[in-house]
Amino acid sequence: MNWYAIKAIYKFEMARTRRTLLQSIVAPVISTSLYFVVFGAAIGGRIQEVEGVSYGAFIVPGLIMLSLLTNSISNASFGIYFPKFSGTIYELLSAPVSMFEAVLGYVGAAASKSLILGTIILATSALFVPLQIAHPFVMILFLLLTCITFSLFGFIIGVWADNFEKLQLIPMLIVTPLVFLGGSFYSASMLSPFWQTVTLFNPVLYLISGFRWSFYELADVSIVVSLGMILVFLLACISTIWWIFKTGYHIKK
Amino acid sequence: MQDTIVSIRSLSKTYAGGFQALKQVNLDIRRGEIIALLGPNGAGKTTLISTICGLVNPSEGQVLVDGFDIIRDFRKTRSLIGLVPQELTTDAFESVLSTVTFSRGLFGKAPNSVHIEAVLRDLSLWEKRNNKIITLSGGMKRRLLIAKALSHEPRVLFLDEPTAGVDVELRKDMWALVRRLRDSGVTIILTTHYIEEAEEIADRIGIITRGELLLVEDKHELMRKLGKKQLIMDLLQPLAHIPDTLAHYTLALSADCLQLTHTYDSQGADADITALLDDLRRVGIHFKDIRTTQSSLEEIFVKLVEDAR
Numbered sequence: 001m002n003w004y005a006i007k008a009i010y011k012f013e014m015a016r017t018r019r020t021l022l023q024s025i026v027a028p029v030i031s032t033s034l035y036f037v038v039f040g041a042a043i044g045g046r047i048q049e050v051e052g053v054s055y056g057a058f059i060v061p062g063l064i065m066l067s068l069l070t071n072s073i074s075n076a077s078f079g080i081y082f083p084k085f086s087g088t089i090y091e092l093l094s095a096p097v098s099m100f101e102a103v104l105g106y107v108g109a110a111a112s113k114s115l116i117l118g119t120i121i122l123a124t125s126a127l128f129v130p131l132q133i134a135h136p137f138v139m140i141l142f143l144l145l146t147c148i149t150f151s152l153f154g155f156i157i158g159v160w161a162d163n164f165e166k167l168q169l170i171p172m173l174i175v176t177p178l179v180f181l182g183g184s185f186y187s188a189s190m191l192s193p194f195w196q197t198v199t200l201f202n203p204v205l206y207l208i209s210g211f212r213w214s215f216y217e218l219a220d221v222s223i224v225v226s227l228g229m230i231l232v233f234l235l236a237c238i239s240t241i242w243w244i245f246k247t248g249y250h251i252k253k
Numbered sequence: 254m255q256d257t258i259v260s261i262r263s264l265s266k267t268y269a270g271g272f273q274a275l276k277q278v279n280l281d282i283r284r285g286e287i288i289a290l291l292g293p294n295g296a297g298k299t300t301l302i303s304t305i306c307g308l309v310n311p312s313e314g315q316v317l318v319d320g321f322d323i324i325r326d327f328r329k330t331r332s333l334i335g336l337v338p339q340e341l342t343t344d345a346f347e348s349v350l351s352t353v354t355f356s357r358g359l360f361g362k363a364p365n366s367v368h369i370e371a372v373l374r375d376l377s378l379w380e381k382r383n384n385k386i387i388t389l390s391g392g393m394k395r396r397l398l399i400a401k402a403l404s405h406e407p408r409v410l411f412l413d414e415p416t417a418g419v420d421v422e423l424r425k426d427m428w429a430l431v432r433r434l435r436d437s438g439v440t441i442i443l444t445t446h447y448i449e450e451a452e453e454i455a456d457r458i459g460i461i462t463r464g465e466l467l468l469v470e471d472k473h474e475l476m477r478k479l480g481k482k483q484l485i486m487d488l489l490q491p492l493a494h495i496p497d498t499l500a501h502y503t504l505a506l507s508a509d510c511l512q513l514t515h516t517y518d519s520q521g522a523d524a525d526i527t528a529l530l531d532d533l534r535r536v537g538i539h540f541k542d543i544r545t546t547q548s549s550l551e552e553i554f555v556k557l558v559e560d561a562r
Binding site: 002004005007008009011012015019086087088090091092093094095096097248 | 306307308310327328329331332334336338340342343344345346347351354355356357358359360361362363401
């Protein structure tokens with residue numbers, strides 16, 4: 001195992017975050033705070049409690065998930081796409097580094113950044129709404145699994161993309177709508193039976209539901225099913241990356 | 254038999270589109286030598302280097318570096334190799350020191366600030382160590398790429414068109430650096446289409462075109478074997494025509510009838526200059542000046558590539 005290489009990639013990626021602190025940390029925190037102001041205070045004031053939880057507090061897990069998913073994907077996809085774009089990937093390909101080690105470095109850094117961001121947003125939300133975390137270990141487990149899984153997913157997108165438009169395509173057109181429609185701002189039980197059934201096909205629903213359960217013991221689906229779904233997605237990402245390593249898809253000629 | 258550090262056997266590469274960039278290339282690179290791979294654009298030079306370094310998957314054949322297979326033992330081979338790419342590909346917003354330190358870590362080496370400082374000083378980059386790469390000139394960026402490639406103390410250094418687009422002064426600095434590296438025991442493989450560069454610094458020259466290695470030869474031997482020499486004589490009096498008694502020499506008379514040129518192979522039977530001069534005196538041809546010229550590597554290269562077409 002080339003630990004020096006993993007450390008070098010990790011440090012390099014984390015240094016990029018420090019250089020772009022405004023974009024990496026401050027901007028997501030501000031936009032999430034705006035969600036609290038708009039949905040929590042302005043609109044939330046007109047919405048009754050959701051299953052005994054104030055609306056402002058109810059949307060906290062969904063908002064954290066929204067930031068985790070989009071940032072995990074963008075951090076990891078940019079991390080591997082930019083060397084491809086600039087040509088500096090030659091160094092990674094010519095180094096005694098296995099793709100597994102490269103993924104550990106890139107995905108580890110992307111997941112770390114998202115974890116830091118998630119923690120900051122959680123702390124920020126405590127300034128706006130009274131928070132309770134019923135199952136802190138489950139919450140941390142969900143945070144970790146989400147950061148890792150969606151950073152892996154971002155890595156796949158970064159490998160697949162051959163231009164900046166493609167890099168943004170899946171996060172903007174698929175992931176963000178799925179997060180918004182996955183119960184970030186509402187409970188699936190508030191929908192009509194037909195739309196409740198449709199929502200079950202949205203994988204993000206399981207993430208948000210499980211994460212929210214760790215806070216308030218409120219869930220649209222069973223916590224076990226939520227955990228199972230994220231593990232399935234994690235395995236799907238790992239399998240895809242294994243295939244990328246094997247074939248050199250979009251990395252090696 | 255000299256010690257081989259890179260052994261290439263029947264190496265072929267066909268890209269997904271069907272283009273065959275390398276065709277059954279066989280080459281042994283000796284430890285501690287500077288070998289220049291000459292070839293026109295698209296000849297396969299970069300593909301050959303990229304395959305050995307791990308950037309391109311070979312279609313068939315085998316490459317051993319210091320006895321290790323580049324696929325099976327990729328960690329060992331890649332840690333022995335440094336690569337300086339043709340393009341100035343750098344992380345614009347990183348500092349010089351951090352990017353070189355990153356390269357060393359990437360190649361699995363423990364941090365060594367003494368070595369990094371020595372490399373940066375040797376390449377006149379130490380004063381710029383805290384500068385962002387974006388602020389460096391083209392020549393400095395080229396040196397930075399070399400510093401990155403040397404950060405992990407490689408034993409084999411690949412330089413892909415190292416002096417492409419650099420001015421004459423920097424080119425000479427680069428040649429001096431390459432010689433210093435060779436003297437320190439590093440084997441250098443460089444691709445170039447500057448013949449002058451190969452002629453100046455290489456020990457051996459390989460000529461590659463259309464994915465085929467036409468020949469690999471010691472530079473001086475190549476020039477001796479394939480180079481034509483010319484003896485040029487400035488005549489005292491205009492000569493109307495070349496006398497029949499000199500017909501067995503390859504002589505040419507200039508248009509103003511004042512210069513006689515004898516073209517000969519330095520190893521051939523016609524290389525007996527004394528006999529020619531005796532014969533010229535015998536028929537009453539006298540000259541006021543005499544000089545010899547030898548084909549340049551460029552002429553040899555052009556001829557070989559044209560012959561291969």
